[in-house]
Amino acid sequence: MLGLGCGAAAAQDLPQFGSLFASRDADTKAPAKALFGAATSPAPFAAEAIGTYSRGCLAGAVALPVNGRNWQVMRLSRNRNWGHPRLIAYLEQLATDARAIGWPGLLVGDMAQPRGGPMLTGHSSHQIGLDADIWLTPMPGRRLSRSERENMIAVSMLRDPLNVDRDVWTPTHTRLIELAASYPEVERIFVHPAIKQALCDQAGRDRAWLSKVRPWWGHYYHFHVRIACPRGSSSCKGQKEVARGDGCGAELDGWFQRLLEVERNRSESENAPAARPLTLADLPDECRTVLASGGGGARMAKPAIADKPAGPPPPRLQFGARREPAPFGLGD
Numbered sequence: 001m002l003g004l005g006c007g008a009a010a011a012q013d014l015p016q017f018g019s020l021f022a023s024r025d026a027d028t029k030a031p032a033k034a035l036f037g038a039a040t041s042p043a044p045f046a047a048e049a050i051g052t053y054s055r056g057c058l059a060g061a062v063a064l065p066v067n068g069r070n071w072q073v074m075r076l077s078r079n080r081n082w083g084h085p086r087l088i089a090y091l092e093q094l095a096t097d098a099r100a101i102g103w104p105g106l107l108v109g110d111m112a113q114p115r116g117g118p119m120l121t122g123h124s125s126h127q128i129g130l131d132a133d134i135w136l137t138p139m140p141g142r143r144l145s146r147s148e149r150e151n152m153i154a155v156s157m158l159r160d161p162l163n164v165d166r167d168v169w170t171p172t173h174t175r176l177i178e179l180a181a182s183y184p185e186v187e188r189i190f191v192h193p194a195i196k197q198a199l200c201d202q203a204g205r206d207r208a209w210l211s212k213v214r215p216w217w218g219h220y221y222h223f224h225v226r227i228a229c230p231r232g233s234s235s236c237k238g239q240k241e242v243a244r245g246d247g248c249g250a251e252l253d254g255w256f257q258r259l260l261e262v263e264r265n266r267s268e269s270e271n272a273p274a275a276r277p278l279t280l281a282d283l284p285d286e287c288r289t290v291l292a293s294g295g296g297g298a299r300m301a302k303p304a305i306a307d308k309p310a311g312p313p314p315p316r317l318q319f320g321a322r323r324e325p326a327p328f329g330l331g332d
Helices: 015-021 032-036 085-101 146-151 171-181 193-202 208-212 250-264 266-270 286-292
Strands: 048-052 055-059 071-073 106-108 131-135 158-160 186-191 213-215 222-227
Touching (some): 032 286, 055 286, 071 085, 085 106, 193 213
Parallel strands (some): 186 213
Antiparallel strands (some): 048 055, 106 131
């Protein structure tokens, strides 16, 4: 339940969207990403993550400051540095603690929009303010300009789709992800399968944290942190608990087989039809209130300046490539 007690706001709070709230039938037609992508400030409720990570919205969002002593936010034009206060606290603590392991600071990518919900471009998740992308590129020892934050490209950690780049991946990368996974509120960390393999090879004896680190498509220049539903977010629906074990055996082998299949069938997959965009009817009912309440400085939705991908294009596979053992270890 939303925590302000003001009820559903009148449609005139967002005059350009008034007709879209005239009927439930309209909820099935307008892409929700256009509506949520147009809101520039949070809904005036107590903080609450609503729905699921890929079908929901966010009330009472808080912005991560674009500059911190131990972090900098990237791609400012996207206005995606919002999250539940619990996520903000986690990122600030991680950025501070990472200094102790030799990481100079976090470059923070996409979190959520001011009211969560589907995004104009990119992610299918990041909708309820509990997800954040963290670049695997260390923060420079100076404050980046706005132009640099819009145009800088993150460094790929891969040599090819099956192997990390030995000249780029370091033991400190492994320590950073281990640290990120160590907090009890963290539910998942997503990385590319080749990065998961590097983590498995370098983890040493303490391997419990590896169960939270899950292989997933596209995460070759950043890792994606997902925290659990916070207390007080009764409408938030979390994920199942992760499987026991470190996930470094047959499960990971299966991912490498999928990578090979995708490379072999790339032209076919690139021409696959796009999924139907979500509408308000696909989201929890509370999201209509989140979207319509309190004005919010709504503007006509348009793609962000920085639709440029944050990372380089994914490497293509030269057939005959093979998985290689990690070139170094972290010891016991």
